[in-house]
Amino acid sequence: MLTLDFHPTGRHFLQIPGPSPVPDRILRAMSLPTIDHRGPEFGALGLKVLAGIRQIFQTRHPVVIYPASGTGAWEAALANTLSPGDSVLMFETGHFASLWNRMATRLGLKPEFLGLPGAEGWRHGVQAGMIEERLKADTQHAIKAVCVVHNETSTGVTSDIAAVRRAIDAAKHPALLLVDTISGLASADYRHDEWGVDVTVSGSQKGLMLPPGISFNAVSPKALEASRTARLPKAFWAWDEIIEMNQTGYWPYTPNTNLLYGLNEACDMLLSQGLDTVFARHRRWGEGVRAAVRAWGLEIQCADPALYSPVLTGVMMPEGVDADAVRKIVYERFDCSLGTGLGKVRGRMFRIGHLGDCNDLTLMAALAGCEMGFRLAGVKLAGSGVQAAMDYFAGHPASLDLRRAA
Numbered sequence: 001m002l003t004l005d006f007h008p009t010g011r012h013f014l015q016i017p018g019p020s021p022v023p024d025r026i027l028r029a030m031s032l033p034t035i036d037h038r039g040p041e042f043g044a045l046g047l048k049v050l051a052g053i054r055q056i057f058q059t060r061h062p063v064v065i066y067p068a069s070g071t072g073a074w075e076a077a078l079a080n081t082l083s084p085g086d087s088v089l090m091f092e093t094g095h096f097a098s099l100w101n102r103m104a105t106r107l108g109l110k111p112e113f114l115g116l117p118g119a120e121g122w123r124h125g126v127q128a129g130m131i132e133e134r135l136k137a138d139t140q141h142a143i144k145a146v147c148v149v150h151n152e153t154s155t156g157v158t159s160d161i162a163a164v165r166r167a168i169d170a171a172k173h174p175a176l177l178l179v180d181t182i183s184g185l186a187s188a189d190y191r192h193d194e195w196g197v198d199v200t201v202s203g204s205q206k207g208l209m210l211p212p213g214i215s216f217n218a219v220s221p222k223a224l225e226a227s228r229t230a231r232l233p234k235a236f237w238a239w240d241e242i243i244e245m246n247q248t249g250y251w252p253y254t255p256n257t258n259l260l261y262g263l264n265e266a267c268d269m270l271l272s273q274g275l276d277t278v279f280a281r282h283r284r285w286g287e288g289v290r291a292a293v294r295a296w297g298l299e300i301q302c303a304d305p306a307l308y309s310p311v312l313t314g315v316m317m318p319e320g321v322d323a324d325a326v327r328k329i330v331y332e333r334f335d336c337s338l339g340t341g342l343g344k345v346r347g348r349m350f351r352i353g354h355l356g357d358c359n360d361l362t363l364m365a366a367l368a369g370c371e372m373g374f375r376l377a378g379v380k381l382a383g384s385g386v387q388a389a390m391d392y393f394a395g396h397p398a399s400l401d402l403r404r405a406a
């Protein structure tokens with residue numbers, strides 16, 4: 001039964017790895033009246049958000065903002081830089097990498113999908129060495145782009161993008177580097193310019209703490225150059241007209257005015273705290289949540305501790321336990337949303353988001369929901385994850401900076 005008129009008491013615990021909880025301050029900013037998108041106030045707003053978002057991507061180059069979900073910005077990244085039949089090298093880190101790979105095929109590209117074998121491959125990050133080896137063998141430079149996911153939201157593994165850049169350089173290969181950090185941006189450290197990324201794709205509803213609805217391409221000079229000769233059809237997604245009009249703070253079509261108010265607020269919040277503070281806060285939350293998973297005696301989906309995601313933690317179920325049955329109990333009984341297992345790991349794991357606007361106690365509530373859900377589902381636990389997370393959070397006090405939202 002669909003119960004759209006059912007509103008539980010208190011706050012819903014939205015602990016999926018995106019959309020993430022939207023701070024009241026951003027909701028209030030978004031409730032301002034919609035203004036004339038050709039008027040003078042809009043131009044000032046446009047220029048301000050375009051400058052702010054460049055700081056978040058850590059780039060001096062253009063960032064294009066689309067009124068679309070992240071998937072649209074994926075398409076924009078491919079359509080602006082590539083031509084029909086182009087070979088692209090992608091790496092299977094999980095479900096989102098697989099979806100981007102499928103999109104490349106649908107657009108008429110020839111993706112080659114590298115990866116580690118089986119479901120076990122979804123416990124690791126991008127293997128830069130495999131990319132280097134493959135690019136070295138491509139002596140004709142048929143491969144036009146390398147596409148990787150920075151924070152793989154289906155697994156909770158954050159790959160080393162600088163290592164992928166070094167691999168491309170070591171192979172002396174001219175391929176563009178395209179990176180999806182839809183869930184990583186503004187929660188996990190990300191450096192578009194320093195890491196030599198050509199197109200970075202992101203979205204609004206994860207680390208930026210906004211509702212879904214806008215997405216981004218950060219574009220290097222080399223990518224812009226490639227877009228001048230790329231032949232995949234593009235009109236709505238074409239960078240040139242947007243970047244041209246953005247110089248005065250406007251868009252060629254109606255932008256998402258109220259989400260841009262929200263973006264303006266999000267940039268103010270994130271930049272006044274400082275990105276390093278934001279990243280440290282999410283790393284600490286990740287530590288606390290992983291302490292709980294270990295105490296339960298369950299496996300963390302990410303098998304490489306150096307690549308633990310500060311955005312979310314994947315929790316693997318013991319053999320024979322349906323992760324979605326546990327999730328359902330936690331949702332129905334305790335009004336807490338957890339992320340489902342996607343693709344190859346459906347039913348085998350679930351995901352706890354610790355991105356965006358949380359605090360120690362929202363995470364404690366989510367962990368308590370999980371622990372009660374496990375007991376109700378009859379899952380045998382080694383111990384109390386709630387106790388372990390309380391010990392972690394109490395024993396590792398967050399500085400005032402880390403607790404300050406702006």
Ligand SMILES: *Cc1c(COP(=O)(O)O)cnc(C)c1O
Nearest residue numbers: 069070071096151153182183203
């Ligand atoms: C959420 C997400 C997407 C999809 O973005 P939509 O906004 O749902 O289109 C793609 N890649 C990653 C890594 C994501 O986390």
